[in-house]
Amino acid sequence: MNRHSFDSRVKGVSLGTTILAVKFAGGVIIGSDSRASMGGSYVSSKVINKLVQVHDRIFCCMSGSLADAQAITRAAKFQLAFHSIQMDEPPLVMAAASIMQELCYQHKEELSAGFITAGWDRKKGPQVYSVSMGGMLVSQPFTIGGSGSTYIYGYADAKYKPGMTREECQTFAVNALALAMGRDNVSGGVAHLAIISEKGEDMKEDADRALSQSRCVMGNSKAKE
Amino acid sequence: MSEEMFPEPEWLSEEVKTGTTIIAVTFDGGVVLGSDSRVSAGESVVNRVMNKLSPLHDKIYCALSGSAADAQTIAEIVNYQLDVHSIEVEDDPLVCSAATLVKNISYKYKEELSAHLIVAGWDRKKGGQVYATLNGLLSRQPFAIGGSGSFYIHGFVDAEYRKNMTKRESQEFVVNALTLAMGRDGSSGGVAYVVTIDKGGAEEKCILGNELPRFFDQ
Numbered sequence: 001m002n003r004h005s006f007d008s009r010v011k012g013v014s015l016g017t018t019i020l021a022v023k024f025a026g027g028v029i030i031g032s033d034s035r036a037s038m039g040g041s042y043v044s045s046k047v048i049n050k051l052v053q054v055h056d057r058i059f060c061c062m063s064g065s066l067a068d069a070q071a072i073t074r075a076a077k078f079q080l081a082f083h084s085i086q087m088d089e090p091p092l093v094m095a096a097a098s099i100m101q102e103l104c105y106q107h108k109e110e111l112s113a114g115f116i117t118a119g120w121d122r123k124k125g126p127q128v129y130s131v132s133m134g135g136m137l138v139s140q141p142f143t144i145g146g147s148g149s150t151y152i153y154g155y156a157d158a159k160y161k162p163g164m165t166r167e168e169c170q171t172f173a174v175n176a177l178a179l180a181m182g183r184d185n186v187s188g189g190v191a192h193l194a195i196i197s198e199k200g201e202d203m204k205e206d207a208d209r210a211l212s213q214s215r216c217v218m219g220n221s222k223a224k225e
Numbered sequence: 226m227s228e229e230m231f232p233e234p235e236w237l238s239e240e241v242k243t244g245t246t247i248i249a250v251t252f253d254g255g256v257v258l259g260s261d262s263r264v265s266a267g268e269s270v271v272n273r274v275m276n277k278l279s280p281l282h283d284k285i286y287c288a289l290s291g292s293a294a295d296a297q298t299i300a301e302i303v304n305y306q307l308d309v310h311s312i313e314v315e316d317d318p319l320v321c322s323a324a325t326l327v328k329n330i331s332y333k334y335k336e337e338l339s340a341h342l343i344v345a346g347w348d349r350k351k352g353g354q355v356y357a358t359l360n361g362l363l364s365r366q367p368f369a370i371g372g373s374g375s376f377y378i379h380g381f382v383d384a385e386y387r388k389n390m391t392k393r394e395s396q397e398f399v400v401n402a403l404t405l406a407m408g409r410d411g412s413s414g415g416v417a418y419v420v421t422i423d424k425g426g427a428e429e430k431c432i433l434g435n436e437l438p439r440f441f442d443q
Contacts (some may be wrong), residue, residue, distance in 0.1 A: 154378030156403035157440045158385075179380035 016040065016186025017050060018148030018177055019061040021118040021128040022160070022219045023141050024169040027197030028118040028126045031173045032061045033148065033181050034189030046189045055080050058119030059194050063146040064133060069113035072103050093119040097129035097137055112122050116145050122186025144176065148184035152176045166195070244412025245277060246374030247288035248402050249345035249355040250278070250386070251367055252395040256345040257424030259399035260288050261374065261407050262415035273415045282307050284422050285323045285346030290372035299330050315381040320346040324356035324363055332361025343369045347422045354405035370402070374410035378402050396421060404437045 016037050020028040025203060032050040050062045052073045060076070062069035076099045083099075084091045096119040115131045130136075130143040142160055144152060152212050159172055170193070177191040244265050249258045260277040263270055277289045279300040285307070303326045310326075311318045311426055318406035324344040331338065345355040357369040370378060382402055390398065400417055407413045417432040 149374045152380035153409045154381035154402065155384055155441075156380075157405050157408060158381055158401065160441045162441070175384065176380065179383050182383060183379045 016148070016184070017061050017063045017146035018144070018145040018152070018180035018184060018187040019050060019116050019146045020064065020149070020156075020173060020176055021061070021116045021142065022164075022169045022173055023118075023126045023128050024164055024166050026126065027120055027166065027195060028128055029166075029169050029173050029193060030059045030061055030116065030118045030128075031177055031191055031193040032146075033177060033187040034192060035181075035187055036066055037186045040186055043188070048189075049192055051192050052077070053192050053194075054096055054117075055084065055091055055119070057090065057121065057196050057198075058117065059095050059196060060096070060100065060115050060117045061145075062113060062115060064113035065111070068111045069115070072100060072111065072113055072115070075103060075195050076100050090121065092121045092123055093117065093127040093129065094121075094124070094139075097131060097139075100131045101135050101137040104131055104133065108134050114145055116143055120198050125198070126196070144180075146187065148180035148187035151183040152180045155179055166197075170195070244374075244407035244410070244411040245290045245372035246370070246378070246403055246410060247277060247290050247343055247372045248311045248370045248375070248378075248382075248399055249288060249343045249368060250390075250395045250399055251345075251353040251355050252390050252392050254353060255347045255392065255421065256355055257392070257395045257399050258286050258288050258343070258345050258420045258422070259403050260372075260418050261403055261413040263413055264293055264417060275415075276418050276431075278418050278420045279296075280304070280427070281323050281344070282311065282318055282346070283393075284317065284348065284424075284427060285320050286422060286427065287323070287327065287342065288343040288345070288371065289340065290342070291340035292338070295338045296342060297341060299327060299338070299340060302330060303327050315368050317348060319346065319348045320351055320356065321351070321365075324358060324365075328356075328358045328361060328363040331358050335361050341371050343371050345369075345422070347424055349424075353423070364376050372413065374406035376415035377409040380405045381405055392423070393423065399439055400432060403442060407437075408440065408442070 019032040034047050035043055036048045041111045051058045054060050054077045060073055078094050079099050080091050100115050112133055114133045117150040120126050128143055129139050144156055156176055181187045237325050258278050264272040274317045277288050280286050280306050287300055306326050307318050307323055326424055327342050341359045343357055347353050355366055355369050357364045381398045388397055403417045419430045422426045
């Protein structure tokens with residue numbers, strides 16, 4: 001394990017966290033917990049939303065240092081909007097992930113934040129990309145990240161099956177988050193989920209149409225321990 | 226010049242640890258213990274088929290993790306002490322006694338030792354029991370996991386353990402948990418050793434790598 005892993009002594013507020021994203025036929029589900037902690041013993045926010053919408057059908061979730069993660073996502077959101085205007089079409093999920101990766105890699109000495117980028121585009125459909133702290137980009141059917149993810153590797157390996165339906169993926173995501181939050185002291189609060197699909201039949205319809213649904217699962221209704 | 230060209234391999238100076246995965250589960254009528262078989266010294270694997278389930282008595286076993294030398298020594302000492310104890314009381318020892326002996330050593334020498342043993346077995350008084358003795362604590366639990374690989378399966382065992390499983394279900398649970406941990410932990414691997422203890426005695430089994438269950442692997 002390199003020095004970036006499990007480093008809760010990152011500057012200031014850190015997102016000791018659990019994040020995940022799962023692909024299903026027709027869309028992706030991306031989820032996270034909601035706790036931001038300082039030094040592992042003080043919870044500075046119980047309800048922070050780590051899911052950032054960087055474009056209509058592309059979401060990112062953050063882990064690591066909150067300040068770094070927010071700075072990167074804001075820069076990426078801007079670059080992606082600019083890119084999308086230049087190309088005159090919605091950006092590819094790969095484009096969003098590449099932008100995050102460039103930023104993470106070029107500034108790897110100063111930054112310590114990792115991301116999961118997931119979304120839907122017309123070219124390749126639903127995709128999940130993991131951008132790790134040093135700037136590695138890898139595409140996977142599902143991925144988990146953050147400090148709480150170590151506790152659910154076994155569960156995720158056992159329970160994930162390719163070709164699950166949307167409801168099964170939702171249950172999988174909520175259960176995995178609940179289990180990680182139960183064991184990791186720097187993950188907790190509520191589970192935020194975003195479900196991104198190609199709904200919104202007409203691409204030219206404007207963004208008021210619900211292209212992605214956000215659901216918030218409260219702590220007392222999570223999966224049984 | 227020769228020292229720089231051929232530096233001493235690091236495994237000669239690294240402490241030998243059983244970075245490992247161990248698990249013990251009670252079922253109605255006994256216990257099932259499981260472990261992987263990898264012993265590492267730094268980045269090398271120095272033994273890929275070590276059995277980390279060590280008998281303390283006929284129906285009491287312990288699972289070793291942490292420093293290999295420390296864990297083996299504790300197991301040998303407790304084995305001896307239990308033999309003496311069982312002659313004195315003229316009966317099979319209780320699992321609780323074995324666990325207490327392990328705990329006493331772990332606690333007294335906690336600064337010098339770095340080993341965690343899980344003690345499990347069957348006795349006539351309380352049936353199947355599992356005790357965790359981490360750092361000198363003694364805690365009876367329905368199941369226990371330990372070792373470096375155990376972090377990856379906390380979520381899995383929390384979700385999948387149910388009370389009152391049958392012997393067969395417990396064995397499957399143990400093998401599944403070991404397989405998942407071995408798949409993710411670099412210091413766990415090799416084969417899976419499973420020991421089932423009930424009132425009829427202890428049954429040891431070794432499950433080779435290619436016979437382990439397959440999980441999603443991308």
